[in-house]
Amino acid sequence: MSRRQVFYDLLSELEQERRKDTDKLFDKLQENYGLRHQSYVNYSLAAGRQNALDLHHTFPEEFVKLYKEKDLHLTDPIAQSGLSGIKPVHWQKYRNEPSAKFLFSLASQFGITDRGLTIPLLCRGSQAAMYSINADVPQKDWFKYRTEYIGELQILATYLHSARQELAQEDETPELTARESEVLTWTAAGKSYWEISMILGISERTVRFFMTNTRNKMGVVTNSQAVAQGVWRGIIPL
Amino acid sequence: MSRRQVFYDLLSELEQERRKDTDKLFDKLQENYGLRHQSYVNYSLAAGRQNALDLHHTFPEEFVKLYKEKDLHLTDPIAQSGLSGIKPVHWQKYRNEPSAKFLFSLASQFGITDRGLTIPLLCRGSQAAMYSINADVPQKDWFKYRTEYIGELQILATYLHSARQELAQEDETPELTARESEVLTWTAAGKSYWEISMILGISERTVRFFMTNTRNKMGVVTNSQAVAQGVWRGIIPL
DNA sequence: AAGAATACTGTCGCAACCGACAGTACCCAC
DNA sequence: GTGGGTACTGTCGGTTGCGACAGTATTCTT
Numbered sequence: 001m002s003r004r005q006v007f008y009d010l011l012s013e014l015e016q017e018r019r020k021d022t023d024k025l026f027d028k029l030q031e032n033y034g035l036r037h038q039s040y041v042n043y044s045l046a047a048g049r050q051n052a053l054d055l056h057h058t059f060p061e062e063f064v065k066l067y068k069e070k071d072l073h074l075t076d077p078i079a080q081s082g083l084s085g086i087k088p089v090h091w092q093k094y095r096n097e098p099s100a101k102f103l104f105s106l107a108s109q110f111g112i113t114d115r116g117l118t119i120p121l122l123c124r125g126s127q128a129a130m131y132s133i134n135a136d137v138p139q140k141d142w143f144k145y146r147t148e149y150i151g152e153l154q155i156l157a158t159y160l161h162s163a164r165q166e167l168a169q170e171d172e173t174p175e176l177t178a179r180e181s182e183v184l185t186w187t188a189a190g191k192s193y194w195e196i197s198m199i200l201g202i203s204e205r206t207v208r209f210f211m212t213n214t215r216n217k218m219g220v221v222t223n224s225q226a227v228a229q230g231v232w233r234g235i236i237p238l
Numbered sequence: 239m240s241r242r243q244v245f246y247d248l249l250s251e252l253e254q255e256r257r258k259d260t261d262k263l264f265d266k267l268q269e270n271y272g273l274r275h276q277s278y279v280n281y282s283l284a285a286g287r288q289n290a291l292d293l294h295h296t297f298p299e300e301f302v303k304l305y306k307e308k309d310l311h312l313t314d315p316i317a318q319s320g321l322s323g324i325k326p327v328h329w330q331k332y333r334n335e336p337s338a339k340f341l342f343s344l345a346s347q348f349g350i351t352d353r354g355l356t357i358p359l360l361c362r363g364s365q366a367a368m369y370s371i372n373a374d375v376p377q378k379d380w381f382k383y384r385t386e387y388i389g390e391l392q393i394l395a396t397y398l399h400s401a402r403q404e405l406a407q408e409d410e411t412p413e414l415t416a417r418e419s420e421v422l423t424w425t426a427a428g429k430s431y432w433e434i435s436m437i438l439g440i441s442e443r444t445v446r447f448f449m450t451n452t453r454n455k456m457g458v459v460t461n462s463q464a465v466a467q468g469v470w471r472g473i474i475p476l
Numbered sequence: 477a478a479g480a481a482t483a484c485t486g487t488c489g490c491a492a493c494c495g496a497c498a499g500t501a502c503c504c505a506c
Numbered sequence: 507g508t509g510g511g512t513a514c515t516g517t518c519g520g521t522t523g524c525g526a527c528a529g530t531a532t533t534c535t536t
Contacts, residue, residue, distance in 0.1 A: 008385050015328065074427065084474070086360050086400040088393070090253065122324050122360040147246050151389030154396070155326075162324040177512065190463030192492065206514050208494070213512095215494095222522095223493080224465045225428030231469040415482065430522065444484050446524070451482095453524090460492095461523075 006032045007152050014159040022056070022163050029133075029156060030058060033149055036136040037112060040160060042121075042129035043083065054164060059134075063110040075099050082118040082130035088150060091116035091134075115142045119154050121161040131157035176214060181235050183210040188227045188236045244270045245390050252397040260294070260401050267371075267394060268296060271387060274374040275350060278398060280359075280367035281321065292367075292402060301348040313337050320356040320368035326388060329354035329372075353380045357392050359399040369395035413455060419473050421448040426465045426474045 010028060029038060039057030057064065066072075073079045077099050081089045091114045094100040104114060112134050121129040133153060137145045176184065179200075186196045193211070197204040211223060220226050230236040248266060267276060277295030295302065304310075311317050315337050319327045329352050332338040342352060350372050359367040371391060375383045414422065417438075424434045431449070435442040449461060458464050468474040 007389075011385055011388070014325075086403060087252075087397060120360055122358055147249055150249070151245075151393045154393050155389045158392070159325060165324060179513070187460075187462050188466035190458050190460045192460075194492085202513085203515055205516065209514070212494075220428050222425075222428045222430075224425050224462045227462045227465045228426035228469050228474065231466050236466065417483070431524095432522085440483090441485055443486060447484075450524075 003032045007156075010156060014156075022160055025156070025160050025163070026056060026058075029153075029160075033133070033153065034136050034145070035133050037134040039132045040129070040157070040164065041132075042123075042161075042164065054129075056164075059112065060110045063107065063112065066106060072103055076103055078103075078116075078118055078132075079130075082120050082132070083128040085120055088120070088154065089118040090146070091118070115139065115145075117146055117150065117153070119157050121157060123165075129161055131160065176217060176235060177210075180210050180214045180217070181230070183207055184214050184226060184230050185236045187211065187223050188230060241270050245394075248394060252394075260398055260405070263394070263398050263401070264294065264296075267391075267398075271371070271391065272374050272383070273371050275372040277370045278367070278395070278402065279370075280361070280399075280402065294402075297350065297372075298348045301345065301350065304344065310341055314341055316341075316354075316356050316370075317368075320358050320370070321366040323358055326358070326392065327356040328384070329356070353377065353383075355384055355388065355391070357395050359395060361403075367399055369398065414452060414473060415448075418448045418452045418455070419468070421445055422452050422464060422468050423474050425449065425461050426468060 006028065010025065014025075026038070026040070029035060035058075037057065037059045039055070039059055041057070042054040055064075067076075077094045077097050078089055078091055081094075095104060095114050107113075115137060116132060116134040118130050118132040121131060123129050131153075135142065135145055182200065183196055186199060191199065193204045193207045196207045200207070211226070215221065215223070215226050218226050218229050220229060227236070244266065248263065252263075264276070264278075267273060273296075275295070275297045277293070277297055279295070280292035305314075315332045315335050316327055316329055319332075333342060333352050345351075353375060354370060354372040356368050356370040359369060361367050369391075373380065373383055420438065421434055424437060429437065431442050431445045434445045438445070449464070453459065453461070453464050456464050456467050458467060465474065
């Protein structure tokens, strides 16, 4: 069966919502798209809480372990572009970037080449996700490969993402109380504890109390970090 | 020139960021993908800028006027799915939906068929965007059409969207240097000045210097406020 | 040659943050 | 009626943020 035919079949299945089994879709992609490695990652929470991420990949375990240990997701320009941008990211664009130097050299030790592609995926509110592939093609065929496959890969990744989102339905967004989100919102607006206490007509100590609860619930350590999460999740109306 | 060749050329151009002219891309799509109509719409959901609606389309003006007048976007199940979902929406899925009954009958008066597709687009912050097409094909070819084109349409719509986002941001987004956004990002990740100085290998004073510049450029008074703006504007990769 | 923009560093000092120790009062569910 | 969640308040003391006073070095433009 040709790859094009595989794509047609997969698409028909996905459109009819008959496929909820993301593992099989992953395998189909692996088999039919000349992939060396692929990964789907969904950061439910921002930096600092790695336990709440949905990661599915075929990269060498040892590599992923090192990647996590060294917090490379914070410096990796590919991950950054993938999580903040809209367009697909060509790994080679960052080949000579100083911030990616270590990453590429580490990757090559595990047989990962720079013929890779990272597709940002659509998330509502609380998350950021991306799908990456490392193709098993020589450099000379790389342009043709990605031009040929990128459309199909993006649409399939979209469906993969959608399915995993549906599966992981349980909402991890911590519920802030009315007061907590109120105080968080004023903090995002640049007010100090004292100012907020005046605005809300409560004591400064109480404002602190709410912010402490907010930080704890969000699993963050500073107010700035809480604000980042709050804006990201749409808790804070700007 | 075959459509496939057109796609290849467009993709090469878009990947090299040579194309900022979204109108031309729109025209190319219109010409080469058998489209009757197409539309790109970006709703900015921010409280501050409620009237910011980026709409670009080839639908009959009279139809769009009626659509707006009757606030159909509030009942239109296709728009709803497009703005809240992840997967592409097939218009026909809602053909027999009561809430879409009026819409479809209105549309048909303007020569708009139900062979349409709406692709949700990725937005950061409180925005939502989608790209829709109405194909100029008979019902019998519709399945083949969308299976054949959906991948290409999604990827091209992604680039169209990205370009329009960039244009929209150039207006008001300041201007942070590499170091400034780097420091802002680490702040949003909950790091203290001292920690950031260790991470970046510069003095703590210099970290403060960059954050002070960032605050001044953004016109805000606290780091938390700067982080809120940064996340909102997509400066900060989470 | 002068000016502007960027990257960087130093010290003083107060305001603000934030953890850890306390509490009180209300409401709702089991 | 006891346990748990929310709303609130107080004090102590160390840490961090941040303004205001300083600078130097490099690069790019006019």
